[in-house]
Amino acid sequence: MLETGRVDAVISDTLEAATWDDVALLGPFTQDRKAMALPLDHVELRDRIDDWLAARETDGWLPQQRQALGAQAAMAPEQVCAEAISANLSQRFSLMPWVAAVKRRESLPIIDPAQEAKVLAQARAMAAREGLPENEAARLFTVLMELSKSIQARNGNAEAEGLGLPELRLAVAGVSSALLPEIRRYVGILADHSEMLETTLRHDLGEWLDADKVGSLLEVLPPRAFGSLKSKPRRAVQ
Numbered sequence: 001m002l003e004t005g006r007v008d009a010v011i012s013d014t015l016e017a018a019t020w021d022d023v024a025l026l027g028p029f030t031q032d033r034k035a036m037a038l039p040l041d042h043v044e045l046r047d048r049i050d051d052w053l054a055a056r057e058t059d060g061w062l063p064q065q066r067q068a069l070g071a072q073a074a075m076a077p078e079q080v081c082a083e084a085i086s087a088n089l090s091q092r093f094s095l096m097p098w099v100a101a102v103k104r105r106e107s108l109p110i111i112d113p114a115q116e117a118k119v120l121a122q123a124r125a126m127a128a129r130e131g132l133p134e135n136e137a138a139r140l141f142t143v144l145m146e147l148s149k150s151i152q153a154r155n156g157n158a159e160a161e162g163l164g165l166p167e168l169r170l171a172v173a174g175v176s177s178a179l180l181p182e183i184r185r186y187v188g189i190l191a192d193h194s195e196m197l198e199t200t201l202r203h204d205l206g207e208w209l210d211a212d213k214v215g216s217l218l219e220v221l222p223p224r225a226f227g228s229l230k231s232k233p234r235r236a237v238q
């Protein structure tokens with residue numbers, strides 16, 4: 001369409017844009033990352049894809065592809081782990097201004113003890129499925145909810161037209177259900193690189209959390225928590 005003049009400009013990524021001839025390149029404008037979008041209820045497929053990606057990252061296939069395409073300097077495995085966990089946390093926190101806006105519109109309180117009990121029960125069930133300690137998972141989600149509430153308290157003015165609490169909770173649950181599998185995949189690698197997650201979270205989560213709050217989060221993440229474990233394969237589903 002650009003070639004035939006039907007459009008004046010297109011947005012792409014740095015890798016693809018570099019392969020186009022005769023176009024003027026502007027940017028990069030942001031540091032956005034690409035993600036595959038799946039329907040909210042395709043959790044099993046998402047986990048299978050994430051398992052596959054983590055395995056190809058650690059067996060060297062993905063770094064090889066990136067290098068062959070000149071895509072980017074090789075990322076150390078511990079950086080990949082830290083980014084996967086950080087991206088998940090960012091996603092969860094970025095939903096909170098919308099949750100707050102809906103609650104404000106519907107005159108609901110930020111704190112919902114019944115929902116918190118549900119989130120903790122789900123965290124324990126997911127931990128059991130992933131072979132992770134349930135108490136550590138509950139501690140992690142307790143801190144996540146505290147931080148999420150503080151974000152809601154500061155960000156009630158988002159535009160939430162057309163959004164409702166049930167669908168936002170579905171989205172929060174979907175993101176939450178990806179966190180413990182990421183921890184299970186990467187706990188062994190992070191155990192040997194105590195600084196990597198800290199550096200990444202301090203860099204990535206500044207929009208949502210101040211330094212003290214990032215500190216409280218680091219206490220409940222590997223390698224400080226879940227530390228007794230080495231990376232485990234997922235338990236066979238019965």
Ligand SMILES: O=C(O)C(=O)C[C@]1(C(=O)O)C=C[C@@H](O)C=C1
Pocket residue numbers: 099110111112113115116119144145146148149152169172
């Ligand atoms: O589901 C909600 O109502 C939220 O505000 C999200 C959340 C959470 O972090 O999961 C946070 C605070 C509530 O007390 C319950 C749950």
